Amino acid sequence: MNPRPSTLSADGMVSSSHPAASTVGARVLADGGNAIDATLAMAAMTWLTLPGQCGIGGDAFAVVREPDGSVWTVGGSGFGPDGGDVDFYTERGLRSIPLDGALAVAVPGAPAALGALHAGGATRSLTDLWAPAVRAAEKGLPCSAKTRDDVREAHTAIAADPGLRAVYLPGGRLPQVGELLPQRDLARSIRALARDVHGFYTGSFARQAVEALRAGGAPFGGDEWAAGADVRPEAAISGNYAGAVVHQTPLPTPGWMVLQQAALNDGVVGFSPWLTAPAVDRMARAARLAFEDRFATCGAGNDGWKDVLEPAAIGAARDRLDGRRASSGAFSVSAGDTTSTVAVDCDGRAVSFIHSLAFTFGAKMTVPGTGVVLNNRYGRGAYLIPGHPNAAAPRRKPLHTLNAWVITDTSGNLLHVGNTPGGDGQVQWNMQLISHLLDHGLDPAEAVAAPRFTVFPGSDADVVGRPAELRCESRIPEEVRTELERLGHDVALQGPWAAGGSAQIITLDAARGLLSGAADPRQEGIALGV
Known part of the structure; x- marks a missing residue:
């Protein structure tokens, strides 16, 4: 492929x-x-x-960036x-x-x-x-x-x-x-x-x-x-990464998990060469920690996610990751079936949509x-765990896997719009896409086609107790996978394009007035310009 x-x-x-x-x-x-x-x-x-x-x-769910930057x-x-x-x-x-x-x-x-x-x-x-x-x-x-x-x-x-x-x-x-x-x-x-x-x-x-x-x-x-x-309409939730602003969907989506991972990885992943073992290790452990926090604190009707994004909580979590003390969690990721679109018009209005x-x-x-x-x-x-914030209850929305994002500069100017389907893989692969774009300057086609890795367990309700794994597409070099095993990951090898997802990205080069976009080669999608 x-x-x-x-x-x-x-x-x-x-x-x-x-x-x-x-x-x-x-x-x-x-x-x-x-x-x-x-x-x-x-x-x-x-x-x-x-x-x-x-x-x-x-x-x-959708995120919309208007021409005025809102x-x-x-x-x-x-x-x-x-x-x-x-x-x-x-x-x-x-x-x-x-x-x-x-x-x-x-x-x-x-x-x-x-x-x-x-x-x-x-x-x-x-x-x-x-x-x-x-x-x-x-x-x-x-x-x-x-x-x-x-x-x-x-x-x-x-x-x-x-x-x-x-x-x-x-x-x-x-x-x-x-x-x-x-x-x-x-x-x-x-x-x-x-x-x-x-x-x-x-x-x-x-x-x-x-x-x-x-x-x-x-x-x-x-x-x-x-x-x-x-x-x-609701306000987006937003956080910083690599000097840019990431705008995400609020609850019941796990958009906050992308922002949490961004805060945990900012200033760390970008200082390692692209997809080397230290970078993958950091992103994988940040994702696992986010799933633990989701299961422990977050339901669709509460503000537990705000607590984990507080500066003190982020600082403590970064200390845990720096000290390699992220644990393995209790729930398994399931890929799910979802699809998404992105669009940018001549006025600079951008929409990231997923359903x-x-x-x-x-x-x-x-x-x-x-x-x-x-x-x-x-x-x-929805969980069948009495007292859990995500337990089945009247007028409670279950937690979601869907999320979508737009990236602007700190003045609100459009930089990128994207998303990917993929169940609990979404919050991980979206972080990877954002890192590819902002840390390493990949273009949309390079970013959506890049080798993926996925941590298990996640937080879906239907399966519990699965062993912790780090699933890696085989295009991640063998020496990187070997180093990840040395760092303590149980690496499970996948086919070269088998991780899942179907990412979409459009990038604006404002200096040249040029849009570039790409659809994930893992499915049959296409980006079209007018």
Whole structure:
């Protein structure tokens, strides 16, 4: 696999994990739309191009940098069922919330987040922006190798759901690469959502969804579904790294974990040559410490993350890392299935956007007659640990893996915009991308293609007690891996491009008025300029 060179443009750029999504976004920019318009168009198209990764029934987050230098975010994730406290699940003999079926579902946040993003600065109607996705759903997009593999992975569960089975197992068989997969029910749902985003939470769709979930045994009452409509712009959370400012998504996302790692690595990683053992060792131990702090202190409704970013806490944590006293944690990273986009327009507005169903095809459950696949975020994110800040409880959002970022200089001028999917890998790989860009001056193509490493354990709720590992793509040189083992890491070797993720980066060279961007060669994405 050969990394693609960075794409160059002077007027605007988009990048996503599928060519059809990038093409839609680039056309919006070429027709005079802004980066928010392009993001919304790409979001809907990825519901069709990457259906195992994202959808109307998932969650979504964005960071927006405006031309005046201000930065804001939207966060769309919903509550679990009002009747779903820890006792509800444990009394049914469960040690963790299931990952498939109605019990796995949280109220989808994506529609409300997209509505808030649109209200925050779009220039085109959702009906216009989503028209290409509607046409693609009616006609059917060619099945990609990624979608075929996702269907194969979730085959048994897909076969058990009539809505999924009708689309993804045509004639009862796996789809072939290139085979058209029409989704007429979904086309009708996209049209309805474009006309009235909030109807998803209070109208006929909401009633259908709650009825289906209750029939599946999930203790939804309906009020928590209606409450999911309330998504409003929020300030980004920000921190410094290598003389720049990193802007991240707030709770329930783990954006603070990227900022914590940045604070722990600043002035250390950049003084080691690129991807040498000291640099990898420091970033790996900082990531492991962040996961420990997440599990110990953070739930979606509290401010524990603020405490770990206090200067005294950062100083104490740096002392621990300098003294090589980071411990191994208790929970395992899971990769997850998510997809993301980035866009920059001619005015310098930048959007980093990410959305997900959690794991592949989410809960493997559709709302009958709608084509909408529901997420399994509650099963993935909520703990069955009494008293824990992230324990299952009424009106509590589970912790999230999604996060997105924009980097500016200290005056607010745009430098970079990026993100990557990848479950609990995200907060680690985003730190690595930021270091590649700011510490070592890599261009976007070099940064997204760079060899990755991933610490285990992380903090997903579904698996516990896994041994600590440092998973390294084999392109990290053998001598570096050997030195990491000497430093105490249990190195697990992965294939040269096997870590996961699908990173997107756009960089602005203000001096030349030039944008450069790239999509991760680990998937089939592309960056396009206009």
